[in-house]
Amino acid sequence: MKKRTIATILTGVLLVVGLTGCGAAKQTEENEKDLLASIKEAGVIKVGTEGTYAPYTYHDDSGELVGYDVEVAQAVAEKLGVKAEFVETKWDSIIAGLDAKRFDIIVNQVGITPERQQKYNFSIPYTYTKGALIVKESNQDIKSFEDLSGKKSAQSLTSNWAKLAESYGAELVGTDGFNQSIDLVLAGRADATINDNLTFYDYVNQKPDADVKIAALSDESSQNGILIRQGNESLVEAIDAALAELTADGTLKQISEKYFGVDVSVEQ
CATH class of the missing domain: 3.40.190.10 (Periplasmic binding protein-like II)
Structure with missing residues (x-):
């Protein structure tokens, strides 16, 4: 009698769980349609x-x-x-x-x-972009991403570029964005910054006399x-x-x- 009761209860629980799952899936589908x-x-x-x-x-x-x-x-x-x-x-x-x-x-x-x-x-x-390692024009110490080890890299801390810099052993200096990162490099408060190559090209188009250069480009596109x-x-x-x-x-x-x-x- 006890076994029959337990089996009955388990069947009921599974049925409720199944219906709940179906209901959740239906609700998700409705939410998808609702947003658009x-x-x-x-x-x-x-x-x-x-x-x-x-x-x-x-x-x-x-x-x-x-x-x-x-x-x-x-x-x-x-x-x-x-x-x-x-x-x-x-x-x-x-x-x-x-x-x-x-x-x-x-x-x-x-x-x-x-x-x-x-x-x-x-x-x-x-x-589609490539990562650019950016340093001061006069910098001769950093010629590759590997050279970032032990150096300071100015980055937005939650960006992919920050993770890339950190993966090469750089010490991160947090910034609000690219312009601030460049400013820190120019001021000597950071050794480098990584960002996409297109952002750099636009920057030098706007400021052709800026004392910065690309030391290296990533092999793969992002x-x-x-x-x-x-x-x-x-x-x-x-x-x-x-x-x-x-x-x-x-x-x-x-x-x-x-x-x-x-x-x-x-x-x-």
């Missing part, structure tokens, strides 16, 4: 971005938010039939802002990494995509379709060449 639907209903997609990271996302002389990432986000929004509303956030707290649902996506040169892919969804890549919370597959698919269309019609190439002189939306 709510974005379209509101006519706005909220985009997290720094606003201090030229040439990707920054303010021009008139104070307007501009940049490669800004125009990509606007073009994607247009394909979705909505407008992009930007929420400017410091890099070190931008992913936390996505988690807190302060915005729907992040368009801010977020590197596609296995670690991030475990927690978030990414769009297909829209930028891929950057739009970051999206998990559980929003329909939004991911819509953004991927938009990026594919923007590639096919030449829009991404046009935006790339405007800011870099080359097409950074494809791997070189």
Whole structure:
């Protein structure tokens, strides 16, 4: 009698668990549809971005938010039939802002990494870059990434570049972004900084007399995509379709060449 009762109870528990699992899956699917639907209903997609990271996302002389990432986000929004509303956030707290649902996506040169892919969804890549090890023009001690061992590298502490510098034995000096990192290198408070090569090229175009150089470039390209919370597959698919269309019609190439002189939306 006891065995029959226990078996009955276990069967009931398993049935409840199974129904709960199905319910959770259904709820997740509904949430996915709801976010894309709510974005379209509101006519706005909220985009997290720094606003201090030229040439990707920054303010021009008139104070307007501009940049490669800004125009990509606007073009994607247009394909979705909505407008992009930007929420400017410091890099070190931008992913936390996505988690807190302060915005729907992040368009801010977020590197596609296995670690991030475990927690978030990414769009297909829209930028390919290489890591640049940047030092003062007069620096003869650092000629490769291996030479960073025991040296100070100025970095945004939560960035991929900080992890790369640390992997070569560098002591990290925390900064708010690329310009501050360069300033520390020029002031001698840091020996080097690592960032993508395109950001460096834009910097020297703006400041041709800057006393900095690239000591080394990484062998492999990094891929950057739009970051999206998990559980929003329909939004991911819509953004991927938009990026594919923007590639096919030449829009991404046009935006790339405007800011870099080359097409950074494809791997070189």
